[in-house]
Amino acid sequence: MSAPEVSYKPAPRIQFVVDGNLLRLLIACVAIFVVMSLLRPNVFPTVENFLSMGSQFPEIGILAIAIMITMLTGGIDLSVVSTANLAGVLAAMVIRALIPADAPEGQVVVGLAIAIAVAFVTGALAGLFNGLLVAYVNLTPILATLGTMTLYTGLTVAMTRGNAVFAENRLTFIGTSNVLGVIPIPLVIFVVVVAIFAVILNRTPFGLKLYMIGSNVKAARFSGINVRQVLLMTYVLSGVLSAVVAIIFLGRNNSAKWDFAPSYVLQAIVVAVLAGVNPNGGSGRIAGIVLAILALQFVSTGMNMLLFTISGGQFFKEFAWGALLLIIMVANAYSEQRRLAPKRKLREESGATSSESEVTQ
Amino acid sequence: MLKKILSRQETLVGITLLGLCLLIGFINPVFWTPGNWFDLARSATVTGIFAIGVLIVLISGGIDVSFTAIAVFSMYTTTVVMKNIGFEGGMFAFFLMSAVIGGLLGLINAFFIARFRLPTLIVTLGTQSLFRGFLLFVIGSKIIRDLPPGMAAYSGAFLFTVTDDRGITVGLHSAVLFLVAVAVLAQIILRYTMLGRSIYALGGSREAAERAGFNIPRTQVFIYAFVGLLAGLAGMIYGGLNRQANAQDIVGQELDVIAATVLGGASIAGGRGSVIGTLLGVMLVTVLSNSLILMGIPSTWQRVVIGAIIIIGTAVPTIRTLRSSRRANVEIEPVPVEQRA
Numbered sequence: 001m002s003a004p005e006v007s008y009k010p011a012p013r014i015q016f017v018v019d020g021n022l023l024r025l026l027i028a029c030v031a032i033f034v035v036m037s038l039l040r041p042n043v044f045p046t047v048e049n050f051l052s053m054g055s056q057f058p059e060i061g062i063l064a065i066a067i068m069i070t071m072l073t074g075g076i077d078l079s080v081v082s083t084a085n086l087a088g089v090l091a092a093m094v095i096r097a098l099i100p101a102d103a104p105e106g107q108v109v110v111g112l113a114i115a116i117a118v119a120f121v122t123g124a125l126a127g128l129f130n131g132l133l134v135a136y137v138n139l140t141p142i143l144a145t146l147g148t149m150t151l152y153t154g155l156t157v158a159m160t161r162g163n164a165v166f167a168e169n170r171l172t173f174i175g176t177s178n179v180l181g182v183i184p185i186p187l188v189i190f191v192v193v194v195a196i197f198a199v200i201l202n203r204t205p206f207g208l209k210l211y212m213i214g215s216n217v218k219a220a221r222f223s224g225i226n227v228r229q230v231l232l233m234t235y236v237l238s239g240v241l242s243a244v245v246a247i248i249f250l251g252r253n254n255s256a257k258w259d260f261a262p263s264y265v266l267q268a269i270v271v272a273v274l275a276g277v278n279p280n281g282g283s284g285r286i287a288g289i290v291l292a293i294l295a296l297q298f299v300s301t302g303m304n305m306l307l308f309t310i311s312g313g314q315f316f317k318e319f320a321w322g323a324l325l326l327i328i329m330v331a332n333a334y335s336e337q338r339r340l341a342p343k344r345k346l347r348e349e350s351g352a353t354s355s356e357s358e359v360t361q
Numbered sequence: 362m363l364k365k366i367l368s369r370q371e372t373l374v375g376i377t378l379l380g381l382c383l384l385i386g387f388i389n390p391v392f393w394t395p396g397n398w399f400d401l402a403r404s405a406t407v408t409g410i411f412a413i414g415v416l417i418v419l420i421s422g423g424i425d426v427s428f429t430a431i432a433v434f435s436m437y438t439t440t441v442v443m444k445n446i447g448f449e450g451g452m453f454a455f456f457l458m459s460a461v462i463g464g465l466l467g468l469i470n471a472f473f474i475a476r477f478r479l480p481t482l483i484v485t486l487g488t489q490s491l492f493r494g495f496l497l498f499v500i501g502s503k504i505i506r507d508l509p510p511g512m513a514a515y516s517g518a519f520l521f522t523v524t525d526d527r528g529i530t531v532g533l534h535s536a537v538l539f540l541v542a543v544a545v546l547a548q549i550i551l552r553y554t555m556l557g558r559s560i561y562a563l564g565g566s567r568e569a570a571e572r573a574g575f576n577i578p579r580t581q582v583f584i585y586a587f588v589g590l591l592a593g594l595a596g597m598i599y600g601g602l603n604r605q606a607n608a609q610d611i612v613g614q615e616l617d618v619i620a621a622t623v624l625g626g627a628s629i630a631g632g633r634g635s636v637i638g639t640l641l642g643v644m645l646v647t648v649l650s651n652s653l654i655l656m657g658i659p660s661t662w663q664r665v666v667i668g669a670i671i672i673i674g675t676a677v678p679t680i681r682t683l684r685s686s687r688r689a690n691v692e693i694e695p696v697p698v699e700q701r702a
Contacts, residue, residue: 078616137676138683140629146620147671154664161661262613266486273483315502319494325487326473333477
């Protein structure tokens with residue numbers, strides 16, 4: 001249970017404001033946890049369950065961070081999963097080509113390093129292309145990445161003729177073994193990614209520029225920020241994160257295929273939005289991503305435990321995710337209205353008194 | 362005037378489509394046979410109806426990714442209900458029921474969007490998983506192949522059939538009439554009614570539309586209910602043509618449909634788009650994906666071509682407006698600090 005908590009620690013110390021959305025998310029998270037623990041006291045609040053949950057969400061969590069950074073600039077990257085599949089297929093091909101079945105250990109290590117490097121370069125190049133379309137051709141991000149999503153998927157299909165490419169069990173250790181005997185490797189990767197991006201977003205000039213572009217692109221441009229360069233970098237980072245996911249996919253499935261996990265795109269967007277990332281840019285916290293993915297994972301796992309005897313019980317997760325997203329959004333809208341309402345009232349009242357005083361004079 | 366017509370996205374897509382047809386026909390004359398065209402019309406029907414729904418949402422400045430979930434929900438639920446009550450009647454009742462269910466689900470979208478003013482992408486993402494989750498969990502997740510008689514007979518409902526010289530009989534399916542009817546209806550609403558103007562106005566600028574006196578929530582209720590209704594109808598056509606009700610189908614196509622609509626000139630920022638452009642966009646994508654084999658290009662390259670077309674198709678008008686605005690000096694580009702020094 002300690003592992004997911006650690007990842008949420010790098011909270012920004014510079015400008016900590018009690019964010020209403022983060023608070024509601026935290027409450028939702030705790031509430032879901034308590035309810036599930038009360039309903040299934042023997043299986044839900046156990047170390048085994050937490051480790052099993054910890055190995056389930058990292059891919060979507062990392063994809064959500066990729067979506068988040070593009071959303072912070074007011075854009076979006078719909079091509080994350082197709083980039084991951086392209087990078088995964090290429091990495092698997094490299095593994096097949098460079099590592100024969102009876103390869104000595106040294107060759108295995110070198111081969112895997114090259115395969116992972118190939119995945120990262122693929123992700124970065126795919127992101128670079130997205131960035132060029134968004135920043136230099138001025139395409140709407142949603143359209144540019146919709147196009148490249150189809151393009152990258154198409155390239156993957158064309159290269160593999162639509163077949164799966166197997167990675168010869170070379171990376172399956174990622175999906176099966178644990179660090180220190182207990183912590184699943186994908187979870188460790190997730191925590192590292194969260195830490196890196198918490199630093200990038202909160203402590204670097206690049207992170208600040210990202211938020212500035214998202215809140216007001218014109219103001220950012222006039223204050224001397226090279227908007228195009230920052231956008232380009234953002235999409236490259238998104239592509240690199242997709243490559244990380246590609247490696248986890250390979251570790252879990254031992255194969256890569258063009259049509260793997262297409263639903264993850266929308267699920268990652270759900271996580272980002274639930275996390276309080278503004279789709280129009282400018283605001284959103286990495287801590288929100290961690291809380292959102294935990295809340296969703298608690299709901300999914302809890303529901304599985306409650307409903308596994310009912311046929312179709314596994315589909316309830318989808319329903320619950322949608323419901324949770326809508327509930328949180330409606331709650332946010334309500335609190336926003338209530339936050340604005342007193343101010344408006346005050347303004348009206350002060351306006352009224354001033355006119356009255358004029359009358360009396 | 363001629364320049365204006367030529368510079369429109371619709372014209373561009375139309376010319377590309379025509380050129381593509383001529384090219385494919387030149388490479389493989391099979392392209393111009395009635396059988397191929399009937400096939401194309403059949404494939405374009407469901408996508409076309411979806412796309413017209415998407416068009417209306419895009420014009421209003423919104424985006425809807427839940428229509429595929431609405432379609433499969435309406436189609437599957439209708440099939441289950443009709444099967445359970447032992448309905449023996451014709452296909453009309455299926456279309457009616459499916460469209461009504463779709464319209465009701467669309468109202469749920471409208472409720473969240475109009476009442477709470479939530480971003481449309483997020484609402485429809487939420488309702489997509491809500492509807493699909495409910496369908497698969499509560500109503501059913503198995504493929505129904507043993508359809509009620511009315512629905513089972515629908516796949517053979519041809520408008521007319523043609524027997525070619527090799528003795529193969531091909532027919533134009535009557536479902537294409539729905540596409541024609543929906544297109545005409547959408548055209549009338551968008552061009553000749555106050556409602557249509559309010560949709561364009563909302564997409565152009567919400568605030569300006571409100572000040573002009575348009576009732577925005579009412580417009581939004583219409584938009585999302587109408588899109589739901591179209592989705593319910595298209596879902597039923599899809600089920601009828603495929604002769605099965607698969608609860609796990611259709612969802613996943615939404616981005617492809619949006620891409621086809623955008624290719625046809627609809628602006629994702631709202632305020633711009635036309636029915637004719639949308640139909641051309643859908644035809645272009647359909648012809649491309651159905652005809653690559655006729656051209657001798659392996660079908661595995663299909664997606665690459667479509668992706669490239671989307672990127673080029675959306676990049677060309679963007680670059681053009683960028684260039685013309687630069688020429689007109691409308692936007693003053695600030696010189697970056699480092700270059701100034």
